[in-house]
Amino acid sequence: MLHFTCDCCKRVIDPERELRYVVRLEVYAALDPMDSELEDEHDHLQEIQDILDRLDDAEDERISDDVYQQKRYDLCSKCRNAYLKNPLGRVGLHELGFSQN
Numbered sequence: 001m002l003h004f005t006c007d008c009c010k011r012v013i014d015p016e017r018e019l020r021y022v023v024r025l026e027v028y029a030a031l032d033p034m035d036s037e038l039e040d041e042h043d044h045l046q047e048i049q050d051i052l053d054r055l056d057d058a059e060d061e062r063i064s065d066d067v068y069q070q071k072r073y074d075l076c077s078k079c080r081n082a083y084l085k086n087p088l089g090r091v092g093l094h095e096l097g098f099s100q101n
């Protein structure tokens with residue numbers, strides 16, 4: 001039987017007794033348009049995709065890691081709640097000043 005471990009607290013997650021959550025992180029370089037802040041979002045994404053396509057051909061994988069990284073984590077429900085409260089791992093006091101929305 002497959003079993004999963006929470007990537008945060010390292011506890012084994014029993015799928016028959018609790019939910020397992022998956023966090024997918026996508027971090028990529030923000031390639032801002034040179035002259036217009038109102039650039040169409042789709043064009044922007046297409047631009048990134050074009051660059052990524054080119055980087056796929058690059059021999060040095062470390063360069064593409066600098067531009068684009070995707071990560072996946074399994075979390076137990078407890079760590080999932082904690083993660084959602086503070087996804088960027090900010091220090092609590094600092095976060096209080098910016099939590100309004």
Ligand SMILES: [Zn+2]
Nearest residue numbers: 006009076079
């Ligand atoms: Zn956990």
